[in-house]
Amino acid sequence: MNPVRMRCLVLSLCLVVLALLGLLAGAAVGDWSMSWGELADAILSGPSSELGGSYVVWNLRLPRTLCAFLAGASLSCAGVLFQGVLRNQLAEPYTLGVASGGAFGAAMSIALGLGASGGAMVGAVGSLGLVMLLGRGGSASEMIMAGVVVSSLLSSGLALIKALVGEKVSAIVIWLMGSFSGAGWSSTAICLLGASASLAAVLLLSKELDIFASGADPTSLGVNERAVRTVALSAASICAALVVGQFGIIGFLGLVSPHGARLILGPANLPVGIVSFLGGGVLLMWSDLICRLLGELPVGVLTSLMGGPVFILLVWRGSRAAGP
Numbered sequence: 001m002n003p004v005r006m007r008c009l010v011l012s013l014c015l016v017v018l019a020l021l022g023l024l025a026g027a028a029v030g031d032w033s034m035s036w037g038e039l040a041d042a043i044l045s046g047p048s049s050e051l052g053g054s055y056v057v058w059n060l061r062l063p064r065t066l067c068a069f070l071a072g073a074s075l076s077c078a079g080v081l082f083q084g085v086l087r088n089q090l091a092e093p094y095t096l097g098v099a100s101g102g103a104f105g106a107a108m109s110i111a112l113g114l115g116a117s118g119g120a121m122v123g124a125v126g127s128l129g130l131v132m133l134l135g136r137g138g139s140a141s142e143m144i145m146a147g148v149v150v151s152s153l154l155s156s157g158l159a160l161i162k163a164l165v166g167e168k169v170s171a172i173v174i175w176l177m178g179s180f181s182g183a184g185w186s187s188t189a190i191c192l193l194g195a196s197a198s199l200a201a202v203l204l205l206s207k208e209l210d211i212f213a214s215g216a217d218p219t220s221l222g223v224n225e226r227a228v229r230t231v232a233l234s235a236a237s238i239c240a241a242l243v244v245g246q247f248g249i250i251g252f253l254g255l256v257s258p259h260g261a262r263l264i265l266g267p268a269n270l271p272v273g274i275v276s277f278l279g280g281g282v283l284l285m286w287s288d289l290i291c292r293l294l295g296e297l298p299v300g301v302l303t304s305l306m307g308g309p310v311f312i313l314l315v316w317r318g319s320r321a322a323g324p
Contacts, residue, residue, distance in 0.1 A: 252307020
């Protein structure tokens with residue numbers, strides 16, 4: 001078997017085991033104390049409408065844990081798509097304006113007394129649409145610069161909203177930090193849709209993304225560069241918007257997981273996409289578990305603390321590769 005495929009298979013199996021262990025730990029961790037026997041009874045007895053162990057496990061803990069895994073998987077695959085089509089390892093929802101658009105839309109909705117989720121999704125998709133419009137016909141670097149500009153403008157707009165809304169600023173700040181505390185089965189279904197779509201996009205476009213990464217002219221190899229870029233960016237932004245709309249800003253996850261996968265597996269996008277899907281899900285699942293143990297610390301804070309050093313490392317490596 002190809003060494004890359006072997007490493008991908010072994011790593012995927014290890015991540016599946018970690019995901020199953022995380023699911024079990026997620027069912028056990030919480031304010032409602034249960035013995036292992038009571039936990040087993042609650043899991044085996046199935047969902048219940050009466051307040052008790054079964055209700056807590058099936059209606060609160062399992063949906064939250066599954067949402068964390070699926071959201072992490074979706075954001076990681078979105079990062080693979082962004083990085084592949086733009087040929088830049090720094091590209092991900094947080095750095096391309098999608099997260100800033102979601103934050104601006106959510107803040108505007110909260111200020112107007114509306115639901116944050118819908119506003120966040122509209123803002124996230126709208127921001128990427130603006131980035132694609134500004135970068136249309138240009139190079140990948142120009143599109144990334146457009147993302148930086150749009151992100152900066154939306155961040156300024158967000159600061160203005162927070163300065164004007166008065167008593168609602170606390171609700172905006174709490175939402176911006178990212179949390180799975182309100183996750184339920186409806187959120188799980190939405191996350192499953194986003195994760196499935198993002199993984200499907202990576203699997204279907206992996207060959208085209210490999211051509212992009214090779215530095216060759218895609219058109220000379222029969223690839224419609226504009227069509228692939230539009231499909232990949234649209235799929236990535238919608239999947240990221242589904243997560244942002246439900247749970248707030250969870251930064252840098254689309255950077256950490258794909259980068260780790262490429263370090264182990266190399267540049268091929270098919271194995272990188274599969275491992276990023278599983279790795280991102282496991283990383284966010286266990287990050288949320290740690291945050292729960294620390295007293296409901298917002299998970300977006302922890303992912304930013306992890307992702308910041310990775311971002312700095314990638315910039316440093318890029319500057320070294322570019323030379324003096």
